[in-house]
Amino acid sequence: MSYLVKNYNRKKISFKSGKGSYLYTTKGSKYLDFCSGIAVTSLGHANPQLIKALNNQAKKVWHVSNAFIIPEGEELAKKLVQKTFADKVIFSNSGVEATEAAIKVAKRYFYSIGKPYKNRILCIKNSFHGRTLATIYASGSKKMTEGFLPKISGFDHIEFKDSQPRFPNIRKRIKKTTAAIMVETILGEGGIKPIPDKCLKYLRKICNEKKILLILDEVQSGVGRSGDFFAFEQSKVKPDIVPIAKGIGGGFPIGVVLMTNKVANAMKPGSHGSTFGGNPLAMKVGSKVMDIISKKSFLNNVKKNSKYFHNQLNNLKKKFPKIIKEIRGRGYLIGIQLFKDQTSFIKALMKNKLLTIRAAENVIRILPPLNVKKNEIDQAIKIISKVCLKYK
Numbered sequence: 001m002s003y004l005v006k007n008y009n010r011k012k013i014s015f016k017s018g019k020g021s022y023l024y025t026t027k028g029s030k031y032l033d034f035c036s037g038i039a040v041t042s043l044g045h046a047n048p049q050l051i052k053a054l055n056n057q058a059k060k061v062w063h064v065s066n067a068f069i070i071p072e073g074e075e076l077a078k079k080l081v082q083k084t085f086a087d088k089v090i091f092s093n094s095g096v097e098a099t100e101a102a103i104k105v106a107k108r109y110f111y112s113i114g115k116p117y118k119n120r121i122l123c124i125k126n127s128f129h130g131r132t133l134a135t136i137y138a139s140g141s142k143k144m145t146e147g148f149l150p151k152i153s154g155f156d157h158i159e160f161k162d163s164q165p166r167f168p169n170i171r172k173r174i175k176k177t178t179a180a181i182m183v184e185t186i187l188g189e190g191g192i193k194p195i196p197d198k199c200l201k202y203l204r205k206i207c208n209e210k211k212i213l214l215i216l217d218e219v220q221s222g223v224g225r226s227g228d229f230f231a232f233e234q235s236k237v238k239p240d241i242v243p244i245a246k247g248i249g250g251g252f253p254i255g256v257v258l259m260t261n262k263v264a265n266a267m268k269p270g271s272h273g274s275t276f277g278g279n280p281l282a283m284k285v286g287s288k289v290m291d292i293i294s295k296k297s298f299l300n301n302v303k304k305n306s307k308y309f310h311n312q313l314n315n316l317k318k319k320f321p322k323i324i325k326e327i328r329g330r331g332y333l334i335g336i337q338l339f340k341d342q343t344s345f346i347k348a349l350m351k352n353k354l355l356t357i358r359a360a361e362n363v364i365r366i367l368p369p370l371n372v373k374k375n376e377i378d379q380a381i382k383i384i385s386k387v388c389l390k391y392k
């Protein structure tokens with residue numbers, strides 16, 4: 001008997017502790033965790049450096065209102081700005097708060113330059129930007145909006161296709177009232193589908209042409225997950241606004257919207273806020289995560305080892321061409337697309353002590369911690385191979 005609302009289909013397994021890439025159940029069995037709380041525990045479980053950062057701060061001060069200057073937040077903001085395209089940031093506590101704030105900033109920018117009629121956001125149909133009323137309508141997914149009338153207006157949609165052109169008729173979808181295009185650089189929930197560099201460049205070009213803003217949702221793909229700090233970096237595209245969250249807290253809830261000065265200037269005292277956003281405990285953990293992940297050597301390691309993982313998975317695809325349709329994604333944001341429904345496959349992986357998570361289009365999402373060891377990758381490959389053999 002559970003007193004929790006059944007808004008999740010929870011698997012009947014619980015964990016009492018974790019260490020690095022492993023989780024230990026309440027009954028004492030050991031699981032290889034390649035789900036990482038959905039790209040959250042970016043530096044593994046019980047990371048000693050993060051424990052130290054959290055414990056040290058816990059002895060000092062946990063929470064201070066944003067009515068005061070919070071030095072721990074200033075410190076993380078500075079690190080984020082120094083290492084990225086951004087000039088300014090806003091802190092919050094989750095991915096959806098970051099994407100929703102990104103939308104607010106875009107609207108507010110056009111308001112501040114005397115064009116308040118430019119307030120609509122163009123998104124990809126069936127993308128994922130979180131679960132608030134606004135963002136479910138931004139995602140434009142029938143399943144997520146079911147039962148939640150009235151519709152929150154202000155969002156238009158384009159298709160993202162595997163064929164050419166990837167964004168058919170996009171120019172026609174941009175109206176005089178459009179403020180921004182908002183897309184996930186790599187569609188996560190949608191099935192681990194990277195937007196090709198060329199297409200990102202094309203979106204930037206259109207935004208420049210139409211003088212509208214480009215918001216790249218990197219809540220899942222950001223903070224080293226792709227092998228670069230942001231997934232958009234390899235395209236050389238410069239966005240205006242980027243929400244991040246999952247990986248930046250390493251397990252502590254943090255959301256951040258990064259932005260250029262141009263749009264940041266539109267925000268004035270009172271135009272946005274959060275009670276918990278940017279509290280000292282969160283900021284100290286985030287700072288430590290940032291120190292570790294933003295290092296070139298760390299990211300190079302993610303690139304190198306994830307390439308090995310992709311190669312091994314592609315070998316499995318060759319070995320089991322009737323089971324595995326495609327290996328998708330970049331870095332440690334990996335999707336194994338099957339020909340048929342992936343539910344029983346994920347169950348079988350779990351039986352063999354490997355935790356993964358589903359995504360759309362029959363995809364099994366593989367999200368190891370970014371500091372996963374090579375022998376742990378080998379172990380996962382062995383398990384996936386074993387489950388494939390049984391499926392033959």
Ligand SMILES: *Cc1c(COP(=O)(O)O)cnc(C)c1O
Nearest residue numbers: 094095096128129130188219220
């Ligand atoms: C997870 C996710 C969100 C929402 O984050 P929450 O922390 O669950 O609110 C938004 N955008 C993308 C791309 C995500 O993957």
